Amino acid sequence: MEVLDSGIIASGKKVKEFEEKFAQYVGSRYGTAVSSGTTALHLALLACGIGPGDKVITTPFSFIATANSVLYCGGEPVFCDIEEDTFNIKTESIRALLEKEKGVKAILVVHLFGLCCAIEEIAALAREYNVLLIEDCAQAHGAAYKGKRAGSFGKAGIFSFYPTKNMTTSEGGIVLTDDEKVCEKVSLLRNHGMPGEYEHTVLGYNFRMTDVAAAIGLGQLEKLDDFIASRRSNACFLDEHLGKLPGIKIPHIPSSDYYHVYNQYTIRALHDREGLMRTLKENGIGNKIFYPALIPHQPLYKERGIDKGEYPVAAKTAKEVLSIPVHPALKEEDLKRIVETIGEYSKLKA
């Protein structure tokens, strides 16, 4: 209301305040807020110097925006298989690609569903092969590895504030970095490549965040830790009651070094996923497959001939995963109904 009453609703001091507070929360030096997670990815890659012909190693099992951002820059995504138990990109497969492929400029990791990937090992690989590490943290606000938050490991980290994420600004995104030059480039590109008034030095865009969105973000940021605590406690209940059911695999956390923030609670349904989805739907329980098809298997990628590799683990995963409710608005009776419904289904199938 303060922003609306001020009459100054475009990008202004709320955006600045939000950038500083969010960067501080994650543990990065600079934050540049933009219009979405997708535009954050696009500008982060451009600011890191990704351009025509550059290869970027990334995961085939993510939302399309991850790999599309490489295409926006004229680069080539090189897809790498994932780990069976965490759904995240697999370190040894990245190493194999770094050995095989020429012209790799960056590794773009995703901390999928709110769990950090093997970020320490992957950061070491990036150093060893002298390539950039960029983090897509669109699903990982507050996620951490050994107490260090997702988005603070790579050259740049991006977040989305779309309403389905762990916090929102309606639409919005941010690029975090410790590198002043990257920060400057992102802010230049975000606003028509305009360092001074009506002086345009590079081909920029209008990817700005508004003060209205930033004000929502400031309110949400104050609640983020509570949102995460609810998600974790809901996940804990689901783990306890679904963990021993036949035919169901609950989310796996490699060790206590990983702080999972459960943007999604994603199980593997080993038999008849369609049947489980039907049963949940009949009982009024929301559920969704993230993601039913691998990015390289999408028509756009097929058509462009980008589907070169083999990703057997990712392909199997896409056939088994199912995300069920874990959001902070769930009540105890909702959680009970979820586990009872899945429990009955699992008995029928066993």
Ligand SMILES: *Cc1c(COP(=O)(O)O)cnc(C)c1O
């Ligand atoms: C949501 C999401 C994005 C895109 O963010 P938008 O704000 O919707 O543009 C990118 N990557 C991943 C992994 C996402 O989940």
